[in-house]
Amino acid sequence: MNVVIMGCGRVGAQLAGMLDANGHRVTVLDLDSYSFRRLPSGYRGTALIGNGLDEEHLKRAGIEEADVFVAVTQGDNRNLMACQIARHNFNVKKVICRIYDPLRQELYATLGIESVSSTTVVAELLKTKIEG
Amino acid sequence: MYIIVIGGGRVGYYLSRALLAEGHEVLILEKDARVCQGIADELGSVCLRGDGCEVATLIEAGTERADMLIAVTGDDADNLIACQLAKHQFKVSRTISRISNPRNEALFRKLGVDVTVSATNIILENIEIEVPTHPLTHLLTLASRGLEIIEVKIPPTSSAAGKTLGMLSLPPDSVLSLVLRRGVQPFVPDGNTIFQPGDEVIAVTRPESEEAIRIALRGS
Numbered sequence: 326m327n328v329v330i331m332g333c334g335r336v337g338a339q340l341a342g343m344l345d346a347n348g349h350r351v352t353v354l355d356l357d358s359y360s361f362r363r364l365p366s367g368y369r370g371t372a373l374i375g376n377g378l379d380e381e382h383l384k385r386a387g388i389e390e391a392d393v394f395v396a397v398t399q400g401d402n403r404n405l406m407a408c409q410i411a412r413h414n415f416n417v418k419k420v421i422c423r424i425y426d427p428l429r430q431e432l433y434a435t436l437g438i439e440s441v442s443s444t445t446v447v448a449e450l451l452k453t454k455i456e457g
Numbered sequence: 458m459y460i461i462v463i464g465g466g467r468v469g470y471y472l473s474r475a476l477l478a479e480g481h482e483v484l485i486l487e488k489d490a491r492v493c494q495g496i497a498d499e500l501g502s503v504c505l506r507g508d509g510c511e512v513a514t515l516i517e518a519g520t521e522r523a524d525m526l527i528a529v530t531g532d533d534a535d536n537l538i539a540c541q542l543a544k545h546q547f548k549v550s551r552t553i554s555r556i557s558n559p560r561n562e563a564l565f566r567k568l569g570v571d572v573t574v575s576a577t578n579i580i581l582e583n584i585e586i587e588v589p590t591h592p593l594t595h596l597l598t599l600a601s602r603g604l605e606i607i608e609v610k611i612p613p614t615s616s617a618a619g620k621t622l623g624m625l626s627l628p629p630d631s632v633l634s635l636v637l638r639r640g641v642q643p644f645v646p647d648g649n650t651i652f653q654p655g656d657e658v659i660a661v662t663r664p665e666s667e668e669a670i671r672i673a674l675r676g677s
Binding site for chain 2: 406429432
């Protein structure tokens, strides 16, 4: 699969490394080249400096051939806006958004964007660990 | 009307002041506590500290009974999401968004924002009007119909000077609606109108035909 990941933070970099190791064609997009230091040493995919809200940058990242678009920057709003650009302007089939504010998850579903709430996921894992 | 304004910067402040003066109920949502306090000092208790893109804040603001939400922060993504939350989660019937990057205009419309105001475009249009040598001035954009009203000056070098309207090859989706000529009353041109150098022509057109009109009236 061709995967475009917006945001090369800890999650983005780790995900890019994992997908790359499984043989997918991965492009990571980040505003800051310094973020790319987080990519694992064996990473064979593409790392591109660019803004995921800019259609020209997305095109350069290969969004037109992408099967999956994932937005994992620090900003919920940036993530959701980028996902909607990918979905509505580039018709990417699978669009996934990381989200911090779990109250908003309903909106994401309404807008046709798949989302993963890291807040809820981590809280639930912690609860399971505590309660056993 | 109950109107929620997202962002208490200069635009948000002056907008809210105007809306309050018109007798509307206004609530500003602003993240920065100090900015919020400043607004409260000047306009009274019309500012709630909080993130207008967060559901909890919007619930506290009573968004479900709002008639309109206007997002005027300097960040396009924030404005979009605030409008979408208002629209989809709180069923606010009218949402208006300020846009900094003119490229986002079409996207925002497509994604359900009712009205977009591009500050950058407005500034450009105003400056165009003030530059006297500018060949083509945008007077008004009728975005909902995909039309715009422009003004083109006919220079002495133009191939259109001395020709009738019927002789010009104009794009089919455009109408020359008014001619402003020195010394006479503005008039509506017909097929026999002969254009003169110095005429200012007001035309209704589509953005994609703008270039063709410019060439027809001024030469390439």
